[in-house]
Amino acid sequence: MTVRVRFAPSPTGYLHIGGARTALYSYLFARAQGGKFILRIEDTDLERSKREYELAQIEDLKWVGITYDEGPDCGGPYGPYRQSERFDIYQKYAWQLVEASMAYPCFLTEDELAALTAQAEAEKKSPHVYHDKYRSFDLTEARKKIAAGEPYVIRFKNPQKPYHFKDLVRGDVHFKEDMVGDFVIIRANGLPVYNFCCVIDDVEMKITHVIRAEEHLNNTVRQLMIYEAIKAPIPEFAHVSLLIGEDRQKLSKRHGATSVSQYREENYLPEALINYLCLLGWSHPDETDIFSIDELGSKFDLTRFSKSPALYDIQKLKFFNEQHLRRLPTSVLREKLIAIAPTDHRFPEQTPEWQDKFIELYKDKIQLLPELLEKTDEVFRVEMLDEPEFQEAMSWETTPQIREFLKKKLDDPKLEVMTEDLYTQWMDALKNELKIKGKPLFMGSRAVLTGVTHGPDLKILMALTPISVLKERLALFS
RNA sequence: GCUCCCAUCGUCUAGCCCGGUCUAGGACACCGCCUUUUCACGGCGGGAACAGGGGUUCGAAUCCCCUUGGGAGUACCA
Numbered sequence: 219m220t221v222r223v224r225f226a227p228s229p230t231g232y233l234h235i236g237g238a239r240t241a242l243y244s245y246l247f248a249r250a251q252g253g254k255f256i257l258r259i260e261d262t263d264l265e266r267s268k269r270e271y272e273l274a275q276i277e278d279l280k281w282v283g284i285t286y287d288e289g290p291d292c293g294g295p296y297g298p299y300r301q302s303e304r305f306d307i308y309q310k311y312a313w314q315l316v317e318a319s320m321a322y323p324c325f326l327t328e329d330e331l332a333a334l335t336a337q338a339e340a341e342k343k344s345p346h347v348y349h350d351k352y353r354s355f356d357l358t359e360a361r362k363k364i365a366a367g368e369p370y371v372i373r374f375k376n377p378q379k380p381y382h383f384k385d386l387v388r389g390d391v392h393f394k395e396d397m398v399g400d401f402v403i404i405r406a407n408g409l410p411v412y413n414f415c416c417v418i419d420d421v422e423m424k425i426t427h428v429i430r431a432e433e434h435l436n437n438t439v440r441q442l443m444i445y446e447a448i449k450a451p452i453p454e455f456a457h458v459s460l461l462i463g464e465d466r467q468k469l470s471k472r473h474g475a476t477s478v479s480q481y482r483e484e485n486y487l488p489e490a491l492i493n494y495l496c497l498l499g500w501s502h503p504d505e506t507d508i509f510s511i512d513e514l515g516s517k518f519d520l521t522r523f524s525k526s527p528a529l530y531d532i533q534k535l536k537f538f539n540e541q542h543l544r545r546l547p548t549s550v551l552r553e554k555l556i557a558i559a560p561t562d563h564r565f566p567e568q569t570p571e572w573q574d575k576f577i578e579l580y581k582d583k584i585q586l587l588p589e590l591l592e593k594t595d596e597v598f599r600v601e602m603l604d605e606p607e608f609q610e611a612m613s614w615e616t617t618p619q620i621r622e623f624l625k626k627k628l629d630d631p632k633l634e635v636m637t638e639d640l641y642t643q644w645m646d647a648l649k650n651e652l653k654i655k656g657k658p659l660f661m662g663s664r665a666v667l668t669g670v671t672h673g674p675d676l677k678i679l680m681a682l683t684p685i686s687v688l689k690e691r692l693a694l695f696s
Numbered sequence: 697g698c699u700c701c702c703a704u705c706g707u708c709u710a711g712c713c714c715g716g717u718c719u720a721g722g723a724c725a726c727c728g729c730c731u732u733u734u735c736a737c738g739g740c741g742g743g744a745a746c747a748g749g750g751g752u753u754c755g756a757a758u759c760c761c762c763u764u765g766g767g768a769g770u771a772c773c774a
Binding site for chain 1: 699701702709772
């Protein structure tokens with residue numbers, strides 16, 4: 219039997235990092251098993267679902283490198299893959315259940331329902347109720363009422379017995395018989411409800427493994443009832459622990475950046491995001507931490523999940539980003555920088571040789587790509603930074619001598635570009651002719667040439683700096 | 697309230713199933729030292745955890761029970 223796994227988001231917003239994580243696990247599992255990965259859009263909530271969000275989520279999925287074999291935009295043998303295009307299928311199943319007396323049309327008005335709930339509450343019973351008034355019904359009678367236009371929903375007739383199943387991450391899970399009542403499967407507007415169409419689709423699409431977040435654990439009891447009623451085989455379930463925020467509550471918008479698109483906008487590397495997400499609640503068998511989806515390959519399995527919720531920590535994400543940044547070849551970094559640079563930025567104007575040298579000089583100092591762009595400031599900026607170490611360097615008696623020496627060298631009209639060799643020559647001259655050495659030499663020339671007392675390898679930095687900038691900096695001191 | 701789930705450093709986790717090899721390993725963050733005549737990178741080192749209580753056992757982080765704490769669900773949302 220080929221493994222078939224699905225990711226079933228509802229298009230009511232942008233792709234959430236939690237969603238990306240379950241999508242990733244599903245995708246990884248399908249890949250590792252040589253199975254199929256399916257994208258299904260759960261847009262039965264017509265009010266909140268938007269095509270715009272569906273498109274955005276697909277784009278985000280592609281951005282992080284998750285591809286699917288079947289889905290709304292690429293089709294497949296069990297389509298359509300958008301629930302809004304499958305309403306007749308759910309109707310068919312629902313009425314089959316009604317005809318088999320396993321579900322019933324319920325004509326309870328809102329007021330009647332509210333009264334029942336209130337009564338249950340008053341009696342300190344669970345708020346759900348079994349709607350005895352309609353549980354036994356005459357089908358022709360019901361059909362007549364429906365034809366007459368009376369509003370109704372279809373409720374599933376709860377078999378009122380305990381259920382249990384084996385969860386791949388949680389082990390045996392037992393549900394007592396009184397957990398839910400006769401729940402709605404088709405709403406008054408004729409549209410199906412999540413717990414119903416989810417099962418129908420998983421059956422129709424021959425899904426073998428359902429990997430989803432733990433918030434769905436309690437839904438499983440309803441779904442188990444439906445599988446049983448329609449006599450369909452039950453898939454394997456894996457309820458993955460939730461992602462939580464600083465306050466240890468389920469991660470949501472109020473925790474800050476929680477949608478994948480935000481990370482894309484901030485120029486995080488998709489491979490870093492995915493690497494980090496993968497390790498939140500799952501551990502690599504070799505305890506490796508930095509890896510790509512491809513490197514993970516067949517090592518992914520469903521046995522290494524942690525059962526407790528995982529706290530989402532941006533600081534650690536940044537560490538992963540830093541690590542993945544370092545894995546990228548300079549040429550790739552260069553192209554990315556050119557792509558993200560603002561239109562008036564200096565970086566794209568430089569020669570590729572300059573750009574590569576610059577990247578190699580700074581790439582170990584940053585965690586996020588845009589920080590590299592900011593580093594160009596250190597090359598072109600003409601100002602003295604007011605810091606104690608700088609003041610100290612300026613107070614040395616050798617510093618003005620260094621400045622005079624360098625000023626003379628820079629004023630040479632034949633001088634066109636600064637090079638590493640030239641810088642070395644100057645330093646040697648300073649040492650031999652002016653007898654300046656050690657900290658006063660290096661720190662002093664750094665202060666005078668860059669306006670700051672710390673930074674990258676001065677020799678390389680000098681070779682990147684235009685002569686004009688150096689002259690302007692020296693002029694600051696007169 | 698009721699139902700379900702969970703519990704190892706501040707955080708992510710390994711170990712738990714199949715008790716001894718665990719004075720509990722790794723990673724992030726933090727601190728220190730070395731390296732670098734700067735900064736960073738890197739290297740080395742440090743502090744830091746088995747929620748509590750009972751069992752079972754020669755022996756428990758590991759198995760059982762209770763307590764406490766945390767989370768999720770309890771919809772004509774998904």
